Amino acid sequence: MAPKLSIEQVSMEYGSKRLGRTKVLDTIDLTLADGEFLAIVGPSGSGKSTLLKLISGLERPTAGRILLDGESVTAPPPGVGFMFQRDALLPWATVAENIDVGHELAGIPREERPDRVAALIRLLGLGGFERHYPAALSGGMRQRVSLGRLLAYGPQLYLMDEPFGALDAQTKLLMGQELLRIWTTHRKSVVFVTHDIDEAVALSDRVVIMSSRPGRIKTEVAIDLPRPRDARRIRRTAEFRDIADLLWRELMGEDEEVSA
Numbered sequence: 001m002a003p004k005l006s007i008e009q010v011s012m013e014y015g016s017k018r019l020g021r022t023k024v025l026d027t028i029d030l031t032l033a034d035g036e037f038l039a040i041v042g043p044s045g046s047g048k049s050t051l052l053k054l055i056s057g058l059e060r061p062t063a064g065r066i067l068l069d070g071e072s073v074t075a076p077p078p079g080v081g082f083m084f085q086r087d088a089l090l091p092w093a094t095v096a097e098n099i100d101v102g103h104e105l106a107g108i109p110r111e112e113r114p115d116r117v118a119a120l121i122r123l124l125g126l127g128g129f130e131r132h133y134p135a136a137l138s139g140g141m142r143q144r145v146s147l148g149r150l151l152a153y154g155p156q157l158y159l160m161d162e163p164f165g166a167l168d169a170q171t172k173l174l175m176g177q178e179l180l181r182i183w184t185t186h187r188k189s190v191v192f193v194t195h196d197i198d199e200a201v202a203l204s205d206r207v208v209i210m211s212s213r214p215g216r217i218k219t220e221v222a223i224d225l226p227r228p229r230d231a232r233r234i235r236r237t238a239e240f241r242d243i244a245d246l247l248w249r250e251l252m253g254e255d256e257e258v259s260a
């Protein structure tokens, strides 16, 4: 089957008169199968957010090309949902309205939308905050609203940039669990950027490790742990720890064991 997404020889340079040119991504080759859950891990500044912006068509690569369903991405394509590293909520819209934007984008009939919003609010533990504005929410709550909007949109390809970075450890686990449940039901393609190796292993089918700037793909590791997974319990298995340790070593560029 043709891949959902195909990134071919993609490089990216930013340039400005004042700061000169910076090479951010260097000849990235990567494909994503339909329904695959891919995690990307790499040091700060290695171009992970840039790569997601290129995939989403918000920016164009300096070299190479990106194909979505075989078509070259030249502008933001429909069916691609982006959860940004910094939340991009509408400040003048309430929690419920921000989530509902996703339904509107997806063309969900107006009469179905209130029930769907209510279900998402429950799912995300935002009950009682429906009428709050983003400024009156914590960072973690704003992230959950962003996730709600993404789920309301229901894209074919989910681009998630450290979606759970602002959450406490417990909520992060719960949200990961929930994302896994939703993904298992719908099997959409996901590109999930995180700094958390355990999170990457628990959720994904494959983890890509990027080098520091300019970002290159250092390693790809298939995560052949059984599914469906319990995001919490799986972390206690020996297989999980072996894969996570391997990824740590790759990330740190070391051959010997990383002592805990």
Ligand SMILES: Nc1ncnc2c1ncn2[C@@H]1O[C@H](COP(=O)(O)OP(=O)(O)OP(=O)(O)O)[C@@H](O)[C@H]1O
Pocket (backbone or CB within 6 Å): 014, 015, 022, 024, 042, 043, 044, 045, 046, 047, 048, 049, 050, 051, 085, 213
């Ligand atoms: N619009 C821009 N103009 C100029 N340089 C940029 C721009 N966006 C990003 N960069 C540069 O590109 C490099 C990669 O940034 P990017 O945000 O993709 O990294 P990242 O891997 O997502 O980092 P983090 O883990 O900290 O989120 C950085 O050096 C950054 O300064």
Ligand SMILES: [Mg+2]
Pocket (backbone or CB within 6 Å): 048, 049, 050, 085, 161
């Ligand atoms: Mg980033």
